[in-house]
Amino acid sequence: MRILFITGISGSGKTTVLKSLEDIGYYPVDNIPVEMIYDFLNLAQKANINKVALSLFFKDKEVVKKFLDLREKLKSDMKDSEIYLVFLDASDDAILRRYKETRRKHPLSDIATSTSDAIRKEREILQSIQEVADIKIDSTNMNIHELREKVKSIFGDEKAEDFFVQIYSFGFRYGIPQESDMVFDVRFIRNPNFDPELKKFDGTKKEVQDYIFQDENARKYLEMMKDMLKFLIERFKKEGKHFATISVGCTGGRHRSVAFAEKLKELIEKESKVKVIVTHRDKDKDPVI
Structure with missing residues (x-):
């Protein structure tokens, strides 16, 4: 039961x-x-x-x-x-x-x-x-x-998962999600918002993700995040925890944090075999000018 x-x-x-x-x-x-x-x-x-x-x-x-x-x-x-x-x-x-x-x-x-x-x-x-x-x-x-x-x-799944990971993308200007267990700051990564062709898109789009992860620093940081979370998920599970909330923030929560959250989901599901739920909290808040 x-x-x-x-x-x-x-x-x-x-x-x-x-x-x-x-x-x-x-x-x-x-x-x-x-x-x-x-x-x-x-x-x-x-x-x-x-x-x-x-x-x-x-x-x-x-x-x-x-x-x-x-x-x-x-x-x-x-x-x-x-x-x-x-x-x-x-x-x-x-x-x-x-x-x-x-x-x-x-x-x-x-x-x-x-x-x-x-x-x-x-x-x-x-x-x-x-x-x-x-x-x-x-x-x-x-x-x-x-x-x-x-x-x-x-x-909603008939079969319960042993462990869930909730990933939030967010904008620091709107505040850090209160339930965060861990927060990653990606504001140092180059910003697609300053590219006139990419500004109108968000981080779920391939064009934006390609732009961000062309940067070697972005790729290295993503790999470091993945390795850290892979390690922590195993520790959390051994402690009997069922859920972890990871938040990834950029300035407005529209481009960089969204792209990182999407990529993290793919990597964690593949390597840690756990259910990952992504919420883009602030993706639609920033006006496109």
Whole structure:
């Protein structure tokens, strides 16, 4: 059985994720109490339910501790099951905007002086959960459709992957992706943006990639990145981790970082035999002038 525990900051998209998982065949349970999880999973096994997604809300650190203890017990008692803890997050500004748009109250608003204070309190409560999460998804720059597609790209396969690599291309002017485990800076590579014929394209185009990787420094850097990631993926897997987020940044996130992300995907999938998901966060933000 594959078991997904879905939690995270309120307003970051847990409901959307749960509905998306239901669409691809998971049995969803929203806000299940920690005390009911063990018995529910035993019943699910007896009913031959192969994929379950359980959404969790934590009101205090005591409940968090109970869940983390239970998670260890489940890993011991259900060794034939795949157990993933998925943490949803978004920037404070994004969450505040969403609550303002929906005019809904934050679940911790009764013990907080404002929505901002409620978000701060929830982050404190969930800190230990976030630190041990197997998969982290930052929905700051995603709409509902993009978040649904992200979920399907990670969990849509019938056969679970042992390890995922998420590669973000981004522009430094828009900020580094919050969930990054490692960041590579490619701003020193020559920039196609200054070529009038290439400026209108992005880094997914062959013409742009050919221009970038004609540079020996670009080829050497790509090879170094690949070798480092190949080494780290094996170390992460031995530590029992399931997911790594690699971010590659250039100035605007349109040309160089996109090209490097695409090439890295090809190399990692070929040599490390893991699933790689690429997201070009800022590719369409820069105006073409």
